[in-house]
Amino acid sequence: MLDISASYTDLYQLTMAQVYFKTKPKSIAVFDYYFRHNPYGGGYTVFAGLENILEILENLHFTTDDITYLEKHNFEAEFLEYLRNFRFRGTITSVAEGDVVFPNRPILQVEGNIMEVQIIETVLLNILNFQTLIATKASRIRHSAGNKILIDMGLRRAHATGGYLAARAAAIGGVNSTSNVIAAEDFKLNASGTMAHSFIQSYKDELQAFRDFAKIRPKNCVLLVDTYNTLKSGLPNAITVAKEMEARGDRLLGVRLDSGDLAYLAKQTRKILDKSGLEYVKIVASNQLDEYVIKSLNEQKAPIDIYGVGTNLVTGKPDAALDGVYKLSEYNNDARIKLSENIIKVSLPSKKQVFRMLDDSGMFYGADVVGLASEENISQMLHPFDSNKSLNLQNFKQEALLQKVMQNGKRTIEEKTVAEIAKYTEARLALLPDEYKRFQNPHIYKIGLSANLKSERDRLVKEHKF
Amino acid sequence: MLDISASYTDLYQLTMAQVYFKTKPKSIAVFDYYFRHNPYGGGYTVFAGLENILEILENLHFTTDDITYLEKHNFEAEFLEYLRNFRFRGTITSVAEGDVVFPNRPILQVEGNIMEVQIIETVLLNILNFQTLIATKASRIRHSAGNKILIDMGLRRAHATGGYLAARAAAIGGVNSTSNVIAAEDFKLNASGTMAHSFIQSYKDELQAFRDFAKIRPKNCVLLVDTYNTLKSGLPNAITVAKEMEARGDRLLGVRLDSGDLAYLAKQTRKILDKSGLEYVKIVASNQLDEYVIKSLNEQKAPIDIYGVGTNLVTGKPDAALDGVYKLSEYNNDARIKLSENIIKVSLPSKKQVFRMLDDSGMFYGADVVGLASEENISQMLHPFDSNKSLNLQNFKQEALLQKVMQNGKRTIEEKTVAEIAKYTEARLALLPDEYKRFQNPHIYKIGLSANLKSERDRLVKEHKF
Known part of the structure; x- marks a missing residue:
C-alpha cells in the first residue's frame, strides 16, 4: 500500500532543487531530523518509521505522470531530465527504530547531494513524525x-x-x-x-x-x-x-x-x-x-x-502531530546553523554523534550527550545554555546511538520485522527509569553538548549576530 | 495513490460475513452513515469524500495476496471462494459531496447484500470521516x-x-x-x-x-x-x-x-x-x-x-476525528434500530429521506426533516424527543438531500472535479445564515422527524424495552 512516488513532496523542494541544479548541482549537504517536544507532555518518545523510510528511499523515483505534470509548472527541460533520472544516493545515520529518544538532539542524519536530500525532506518528515507520534x-x-x-x-x-x-x-x-x-x-x-x-x-x-x-x-x-x-x-x-x-x-x-x-x-x-x-x-x-x-x-x-x-x-489524540523538523547542519563540509530568538530553537551545526549515558546497573542515567561525529568517549558534558553547569562523564558507559543505516542510497542494515522492533522497544523502555514514564510532570531527560560542539555552535551564533 | 484492496477493512467484518455466508447469504441490509457532533464545536459540517468512495467501491476486490493471507485465519474454503469473487454490487443514496450537513440525520445510505455492505463499512467510514473532518x-x-x-x-x-x-x-x-x-x-x-x-x-x-x-x-x-x-x-x-x-x-x-x-x-x-x-x-x-x-x-x-x-x-486539530458511524436501519425490508440509554443515540429505522427547509429568500431555514424514503412534502416536523414541539412546514420549499449515486455497484452520477465540488460548497455555505458559522456557541441547526418515521422509531423502541 505504500506506493509513494517522488512527487510525494512539497512543491518548494522542487523549486529549490531547480535553483541548486543551475547554481551548485554538486554540493553536498547534511540535514538533521529531530523534534522539539515529547508528545503528550510525556517524558520520552519512541522512534518509529525508519524501516519504511529505507524501503521508500531505495525505490524513490518520479513516474512518467509526475514528469508530465511538472512540465506544466515552469520547470526547465534540463532539470526535468534530472528528475527523470532522480534516485536517492545519500547516506543516512540513525538511531535504531524502536529506541527511546528525546527532544533537541539528532535522531537521524542525512548526507548527500543537496538536491536529493532536499527532495526527500517531505516524505521523511511525513512518515517519521506520524509513526513516532503513534x-x-x-x-x-x-x-x-x-x-x-x-x-x-x-x-x-x-x-x-x-x-x-x-x-x-x-x-x-x-x-x-x-x-x-x-x-x-x-x-x-x-x-x-x-x-x-x-x-x-x-x-x-x-x-x-x-x-x-x-x-x-x-x-x-x-x-x-x-x-x-x-x-x-x-x-x-x-x-x-x-x-x-x-x-x-x-x-x-x-x-x-x-x-x-x-x-x-x-x-x-x-x-x-x-x-x-x-x-x-x-x-x-x-x-x-x-x-x-x-x-x-x-x-x-x-x-x-x-x-x-x-x-x-x-490519531495520537490529543496531539495532532509530532513537531519533527529537518535542518541543514553542514554544507560542503562547512558547519551551518539556523538561528532563532529562542536559544532552544537554535539548531546544532556539523555532523554529530549522540551518546547515551548508562549507569552502573546498565539503566539509562537520564542524559544524552551530543558531540561532533568525530568524537568518542566524551569526558564532560556541558549544559547547552548555562555555562555554569557541566557533568563529568568518566564513570558512565557511553552508547553511540547514531549508526549507519544507508550508504549511497542502499540500506546497510538488515530488515527488521515489526515484531523484532517492538521487542527492542520493550527492552529499551525497560532501561528507562519510571520517573520518565509517569504522565504528570515526568522527569526531564537531560541533553548535554561536548565542548567541541558547543564552541562550534557558539562561534556560528556570533558570526550571524545582528 | 489510493490503491485500496478489500482487505482495507476490520477483521470482524470478515468474521461476521462468514457467518452471514453460512446462515443467510441472500439477505439485504440497509446501513446509514451519519455523525453525532459537528467537529470543532461548530455549527455545521462539510461533507467530503464521496467521489473517492464511489471510485474505490467500483474497483474493490480482494487480491490474491489477501486471499492467501486469509486462508491462514480460520476462514472456510467456500467463503474464501466467495471473497475471491467479491464485488460490491449495492446501491447508495447520498447527500451531494461538498454540501453542508448536520448531526444525527443520514448523510449516506447503503443498500445491498448484507456481506457486501458489511465488508465496505470500514473503508467507507475511514474515507468519509477524515475528509469531512478536514x-x-x-x-x-x-x-x-x-x-x-x-x-x-x-x-x-x-x-x-x-x-x-x-x-x-x-x-x-x-x-x-x-x-x-x-x-x-x-x-x-x-x-x-x-x-x-x-x-x-x-x-x-x-x-x-x-x-x-x-x-x-x-x-x-x-x-x-x-x-x-x-x-x-x-x-x-x-x-x-x-x-x-x-x-x-x-x-x-x-x-x-x-x-x-x-x-x-x-x-x-x-x-x-x-x-x-x-x-x-x-x-x-x-x-x-x-x-x-x-x-x-x-x-x-x-x-x-x-x-x-x-x-x-x-490534522483537523484539535479534533482527532469525526465521530461518524454506520448503523443498520433495515434488514430484509424489516426496520431495525440500535438502542442506547441516551435517546439521542438511538438510531433512526428504515430507509429515509432528508428534507432541507428553505425560506422565502432561498436561504436555509435552519431545519432538516427526516422522513421515510417513501414520503414527499412533509407537512409537519416533530421534535425527535419532546412531543410538545412541532413545526408546520407548509410555507417552506423542501429540498430532498439524498439522491441515488450508485446502483448495483455502478456509479449513477457524473464524476465531479474537486474544483466543482469546492464551488458547490461555497454556494451551499452562502445559503447558511451567519449565526451557524460563528465559532462561539453557534446556533443549532434543528432536526425534525416526520410523523411516520417517529411512530416507526417509537414502536421499535417499545418492542426492545427491557
Whole structure:
C-alpha cells in the first residue's frame, strides 16, 4: 500500500532543487531530523518509521505522470531530465527504530547531494513524525495496561490511509494485535476481530445471533453484549451460548463491553460469569479508551482482560502531530546553523554523534550527550545554555546511538520485522527509569553538548549576530 | 495513490460475513452513515469524500495476496471462494459531496447484500470521516480568512499518507492551493511553493540566495525573510532583489514571514515595502495558523495577503476525528434500530429521506426533516424527543438531500472535479445564515422527524424495552 512516488513532496523542494541544479548541482549537504517536544507532555518518545523510510528511499523515483505534470509548472527541460533520472544516493545515520529518544538532539542524519536530500525532506518528515507520534501513544497505553492485552481497533476513525502505518506504529509501541486486515497482512501483525452491533441487529433475537456466530466461528469467539442491555440480555444470552459451546467441546473466549460504565459493568460481568462456572471467559472492553481511562480502570480493579483502543490510539489524540523538523547542519563540509530568538530553537551545526549515558546497573542515567561525529568517549558534558553547569562523564558507559543505516542510497542494515522492533522497544523502555514514564510532570531527560560542539555552535551564533 | 484492496477493512467484518455466508447469504441490509457532533464545536459540517468512495467501491476486490493471507485465519474454503469473487454490487443514496450537513440525520445510505455492505463499512467510514473532518476545518479557516489566499502546507505533519486526501478535502473547504505535489497532480489542485530556511542557509549570504532564486524562478517568486532577522536582514535583502527584478522586467510576488509576531512584522513589512515603491509585493504568513489565529490577525488589520496553513489544517486539530458511524436501519425490508440509554443515540429505522427547509429568500431555514424514503412534502416536523414541539412546514420549499449515486455497484452520477465540488460548497455555505458559522456557541441547526418515521422509531423502541 505504500506506493509513494517522488512527487510525494512539497512543491518548494522542487523549486529549490531547480535553483541548486543551475547554481551548485554538486554540493553536498547534511540535514538533521529531530523534534522539539515529547508528545503528550510525556517524558520520552519512541522512534518509529525508519524501516519504511529505507524501503521508500531505495525505490524513490518520479513516474512518467509526475514528469508530465511538472512540465506544466515552469520547470526547465534540463532539470526535468534530472528528475527523470532522480534516485536517492545519500547516506543516512540513525538511531535504531524502536529506541527511546528525546527532544533537541539528532535522531537521524542525512548526507548527500543537496538536491536529493532536499527532495526527500517531505516524505521523511511525513512518515517519521506520524509513526513516532503513534508508537509513543501506544507505549503510554501499554504502560497503563500493564500485561493486559491491547487491540488496535482504530481504522475507521484514522486519518484515511494513515491508519495503515498507525497499526504498524501501534505494534511497535506495544499493542498486541490489530483489527486492520491489510496492515496485519503486510506487517505480519496479529489480527483480531469479533462482531459489531449490526450483526446482532440483523437478527430478531440476540440469542440466535450469538448461537450462529459461536457455531460458525468457535475459535476466538467474543460476543458483544451491550446491543440491548448488557446485564439483562447480552450477558445471560452469552452464558447460555457458552454452556452450549462447552457441550460441543468449544470454549467461549470472551464477552465485549462497548458502552456504559466499564468499571461497574466489568465487575458485575465477572461476578456473574464466575458464578456460572465461566471463570475462563475473558472480558474485553472498548469505547473511547486511552492511557488515562485504562489507568483509571486498572486503579478501580476493573476485571478487564483485553482493551480495544481506537480513535485515541491511531490519531495520537490529543496531539495532532509530532513537531519533527529537518535542518541543514553542514554544507560542503562547512558547519551551518539556523538561528532563532529562542536559544532552544537554535539548531546544532556539523555532523554529530549522540551518546547515551548508562549507569552502573546498565539503566539509562537520564542524559544524552551530543558531540561532533568525530568524537568518542566524551569526558564532560556541558549544559547547552548555562555555562555554569557541566557533568563529568568518566564513570558512565557511553552508547553511540547514531549508526549507519544507508550508504549511497542502499540500506546497510538488515530488515527488521515489526515484531523484532517492538521487542527492542520493550527492552529499551525497560532501561528507562519510571520517573520518565509517569504522565504528570515526568522527569526531564537531560541533553548535554561536548565542548567541541558547543564552541562550534557558539562561534556560528556570533558570526550571524545582528 | 489510493490503491485500496478489500482487505482495507476490520477483521470482524470478515468474521461476521462468514457467518452471514453460512446462515443467510441472500439477505439485504440497509446501513446509514451519519455523525453525532459537528467537529470543532461548530455549527455545521462539510461533507467530503464521496467521489473517492464511489471510485474505490467500483474497483474493490480482494487480491490474491489477501486471499492467501486469509486462508491462514480460520476462514472456510467456500467463503474464501466467495471473497475471491467479491464485488460490491449495492446501491447508495447520498447527500451531494461538498454540501453542508448536520448531526444525527443520514448523510449516506447503503443498500445491498448484507456481506457486501458489511465488508465496505470500514473503508467507507475511514474515507468519509477524515475528509469531512478536514473539509470542515478548511471551511472554518476560509471563514476567518475572508477573500485572502489560503495555501495548504501540511504534508510533513500529516498522518502519513492521510495527507494526500487531506489536501483534497482542504480544497473542497475553500483552500486555494497546496504544497503537496502528488495531490495537486492527481486532484488537479493548484500547487504552490517557495523556499525553505535551508535554501538560504546553504549560502554564506542571504542576499546571494535571494538573487539566485529570483533569477532562476522569477515567476511566483516569494522570498522567505526570517532566517536571520526579518526587518534587519531578510526584508532589506528582499527589497534589493525586488529592485533588481524590476530592472529585468520581472516582479517579486511576495515575502514570507514564518516566525515572530506576525501582526507586528506584517505591519512593519508593509510600511517598508510601500516606502520602497513595492506596493505590489504581497505578504505571505505562516507558522501554526488556524481559524482563530487568522481571525485575530484580521481583527488586528495585519496586512497579510496570503496565509500558509499546515498542521492544524491537515490534522483537523484539535479534533482527532469525526465521530461518524454506520448503523443498520433495515434488514430484509424489516426496520431495525440500535438502542442506547441516551435517546439521542438511538438510531433512526428504515430507509429515509432528508428534507432541507428553505425560506422565502432561498436561504436555509435552519431545519432538516427526516422522513421515510417513501414520503414527499412533509407537512409537519416533530421534535425527535419532546412531543410538545412541532413545526408546520407548509410555507417552506423542501429540498430532498439524498439522491441515488450508485446502483448495483455502478456509479449513477457524473464524476465531479474537486474544483466543482469546492464551488458547490461555497454556494451551499452562502445559503447558511451567519449565526451557524460563528465559532462561539453557534446556533443549532434543528432536526425534525416526520410523523411516520417517529411512530416507526417509537414502536421499535417499545418492542426492545427491557
